Amino acid sequence: MNEIIIKPIGEIVSPYKTFDDMPIQGKFRENVEAYIELKEEFVPGLRDLDGFSHAYLLYYFNRSNRVTIEGRPFLENQTHGIFAIRSPHRPNHIGLSIVKIIKIEGSKLHFSNVDMLDKTPLLDIKPYIGYFDIRENVKSGWLEKHFENGKIPDNLFLKNKDK
């Protein structure tokens, strides 16, 4: 299997139009909202998702036109392997975010915890299941030294330096 063809199932409509005003992690902007405009044929697939508080969104980093196998993350000046960071400039350019579901109306899924740009092509939606997805004894590698009392300072999330 050498090439796989995938097709967007919809689009993300986000208030963030450029990298500069977008946070690194949407978890830190609780009050910002966006929505998914799902293609009509996939709308029945949303049934019962409204019982979940959170969902994974898989999407395509369509603004990235390069792959850096070793990249510099937002918090540091040193590089790490692309699989140890969340940079968009990765093989296959697939993005993953956990968002908070606000409401689902027809073909629109409204959510907060936004960290995608406007017009980002959506590839999949999966339910976030606490019992499977919340892990214990988690070590977060190079990121841990940036934690202060278990929290990364909020101001570090206001600019995306890795663009």
Next chain:
Amino acid sequence: MNEIIIKPIGEIVSPYKTFDDMPIQGKFRENVEAYIELKEEFVPGLRDLDGFSHAYLLYYFNRSNRVTIEGRPFLENQTHGIFAIRSPHRPNHIGLSIVKIIKIEGSKLHFSNVDMLDKTPLLDIKPYIGYFDIRENVKSGWLEKHFENGKIPDNLFLKNKDK
């Protein structure tokens, strides 16, 4: 953007050869191990991932040849929208698992919490970051009624009924 071409970055070498002996969620089989055989050109991308305890694997459900917009999950006889379940028969056939990193040696990443079949094409690896990925006040929709004292009975995970 109508079609996107992606290419596997490697392959998963798993002890599970068929759906029947594979668990629904790898979290419940701590002692089973598998490994990723990464293509040579991507090996530098693994640098510093060994500081993380867990990683997301994104992969291609290459054994599924259909899409069911409303499907029946393993625990139930009733159907739900495909975006409210984790079935492989989903638009774009992209799978997502959280695995526990055992060790990284050259082009091989050894892991446990295996729930993929042998020879599954790998699309991406991302670090699991507790501070971003562990959410609070999580509601898990239709799954919650199956929890007993916060746990889904282990025997329910030994057969994949959704094949």
